[in-house]
Amino acid sequence: xxxxxxxxxxxxxxxxxxxxxxxxxxxxxxxxxxxxxxxxxxxxxxxxxxxxxxxxxxxxxxxxxxxxxxxxxxxxxxxxxxxxxxxxxxxxxxxxxxxxxxxxxxxxxxxxxxxxxxxxxxxxxxxxxxxxxxxxxxxxxxxxxxxxxxxxxxxxxxxxxxxxxxxxxxxxxxxxxxxxxxxxxxxxxxxxxxxxxxxxxxxxxxxxxxxxxxxx
Ligand code: SF4
Numbered sequence: 001x002x003x004x005x006x007x008x009x010x011x012x013x014x015x016x017x018x019x020x021x022x023x024x025x026x027x028x029x030x031x032x033x034x035x036x037x038x039x040x041x042x043x044x045x046x047x048x049x050x051x052x053x054x055x056x057x058x059x060x061x062x063x064x065x066x067x068x069x070x071x072x073x074x075x076x077x078x079x080x081x082x083x084x085x086x087x088x089x090x091x092x093x094x095x096x097x098x099x100x101x102x103x104x105x106x107x108x109x110x111x112x113x114x115x116x117x118x119x120x121x122x123x124x125x126x127x128x129x130x131x132x133x134x135x136x137x138x139x140x141x142x143x144x145x146x147x148x149x150x151x152x153x154x155x156x157x158x159x160x161x162x163x164x165x166x167x168x169x170x171x172x173x174x175x176x177x178x179x180x181x182x183x184x185x186x187x188x189x190x191x192x193x194x195x196x197x198x199x200x201x202x203x204x205x206x207x208x209x210x211x212x213x214x215x216x
Contacts, residue, residue, distance in 0.1 A: 019081035037070040038201055039086040043107060044075035045100045046127045047093030050187040051118035057190025068201050086111045088200055094120040094127050095171040099164035108177035113200060116179045117193065119186040121172065128170040135168050181206055185214035
C-alpha cells in the first residue's frame with residue numbers, strides 16, 4: 001500500500017466514532033408502537049458502571065413504565081449520541097476528558113431534564129481522588145511507575161492524537177452544564193432511580209424519601 005493510501009485509510013478511521021456507525025434498522029412496527037412515549041436515555045462518563053447496574057435494579061418495575069416510556073440509549077451500548085430529543089437523560093460518572101465534556105454538552109442540548117446519578121456525577125466521586133495530585137504525577141504513576149508496566153518495554157504516557165485529552169481535574173457534571181436533579185449514592189439504590197423516573201413520568205414533583213436517599 002502506498003503512503004498516500006495509508007494516509008487516506010487513517011484519515012477515514014480517525015473520523016468514525018461509535019455514534020457515527022450505521023444504525024441497525026429498527027423494525028417499523030416497533031417504532032410505530034413507541035410513538036408518543038416519553039423518551040429516556042442514559043450515558044456513562046467516568047465511573048465504574050455501578051450506577052448503570054443500579055438502573056437495572058429497577059428490575060421488573062421498569063416493565064410497568066414501558067407503556068409510557070421508551071429508552072433510546074443506555075450506557076450498556078455506550079453510544080455517545082442520542083438520535084432524538086429526550087425528556088429525561090440520566091448521567092453516570094464525572095467529567096475527566098474533552099470527550100466527556102462533548103458528550104455531556106450533547107446530552108444537555110438534547111434532554112429536557114438532565115439528572116446526575118451517583119457520587120461520581122454528583123461531586124466527582126472516586127475518580128476525583130486524582131484532583132489531589134498534579135495530572136502529570138497521576139499519569140506517571142499509571143504509565144511509567146506502575147507495578148503492572150510491562151518489563152523490558154520503554155514505558156510512555158500515551159499521547160496519540162486520536163486519544164481524547166484528559167482534563168486537568170475531574171469535574172462533577174453540574175460544573176460543566178446545568179443539571180436538574182441529583183440522585184446521590186455510590187451507587188444509588190435502584191429504588192431511588194425508579195422513584196425519580198416514576199415521579200417524572202407521571203407528572204409528579206420529584207420527591208426522594210430519606211429512606212432510599214443514600215450518601216455513602
Ligand atoms: S457513584 Fe459509585 S457506583 Fe456509581 S459510577 Fe461512581 S464509583 Fe461507580
